[in-house]
Amino acid sequence: MSSSYNDDLGLAHLLADSAAQIGNARFRSSDLRVSTKPDMTEVSDADTTIEEVLRSTLSRARPRDGVYGEEFGDNPGASGRKWVIDPIDATRNYVRGVPVWATLIALFERGEPVVGVVSAPALNRRWWAMKGAGAWAGRDQRGGKKIQVSRVSKLADASVSYSSITNWNKVDRQGAMLGLLHEVWRERGFGDFYSYCLLAEGCVDIVAEPEVALWDLAPLALIVEEAGGTFTDLKGRPGPDGGTAVATNGLLHEPVLDRIGIR
Template identity: 35%
Template sequence: MNRHLETAMRAVEAASRPIMKYFDGSFEVEIKADMTPVTVADREAEQVIRKVIREDWPDHGIFGEEFGASDRDSDYLWLVDPIDGTKGFVRGYGMFSTQLALMYKGELVLGVSNAPAMGETAWAAQGEGAWLNGERVRVSAIDKISNASISTGNLASIAASKCWASLGNILSRANRTRGYG
């Protein structure tokens, strides 16, 4: 595991502590200008992630959902979504995760997704494959949509886009569909 990935794994693990502290408790929800919710858990988790990154890589840029950009001109730019799925989080649904990615000169080189309520951490890095809880994951051998299971999320945003008809065409041909979000 490369040093950048080690930092990312430590950062999402550290962020899970304040997230789970609030997930099991009570907190206030604010609505941001873009009409999406934000909680103290979102903010504390992003601060923790920024601290871990800064300790290891003080010259790297960070762009976070809650606190914006810092050192954005760096060759390395970390992308942070402390709680992807805040709407579910505030309702007590465990289908949320921390998303952390690293770009080098505009190209994604690694990503980590930690779903602490589900006990799952997935990561992928350039040249190192993709992993879920320490087990290598692979693409399915299924090569026909008629044999495939398709999972979707956030259909409301897709329904409002030009892709809705195309998605409907694909889903109607699939063996099975599931959705969340």
């Protein structure tokens, strides 16, 4: 891979290494501490420790860059670049001992993601991308293979992944989403980061979520797009910051938005 962001991608992988070491050490530990945040989501001591360590590393390696993380908020920085971190995506999986969880790391420049890494150490797998250099997956950066979305072009042949069907009531689109699920070949709730990574690898064709934050999607939008897919919110606006998400292999995007989009 050749890109002006090679050094940043290397740093993102180093951050992912640190996060994996902490996350694996605390995963399924008997003394894991879990509390509830004001928004009623769960947070573990692993979440906070990972974000603290990554912020500390970035303060030394990229002192002028901003950092925006799920647990400790926004530090704007002075460079016009910002790292967005979700220390553990799928915390509920993590605290219940389900191995489908990941650290999400992205670098934004001028408001757009240019580097993204998703590290799922309990699955022994990573996904990553740089702007203009494609999307990759493997055990680590050295062993990665380029990935691409599927070429499925009909809803009747498509596979859909989602996180929660009940959440669709929050945008008054549960009936529309259920209608889409009845149209497709297969539906499964793989959920969270994993749905988008499977889409980028061509294993599923459609992913949609009605309620998400920027840190939930920051590297995933770039990975999907660099794998040849399309990523928007439910209104069809590109990017990971719309509060909702629709990701497809591109061929199915308009038919999906016609059915579940907010127009």
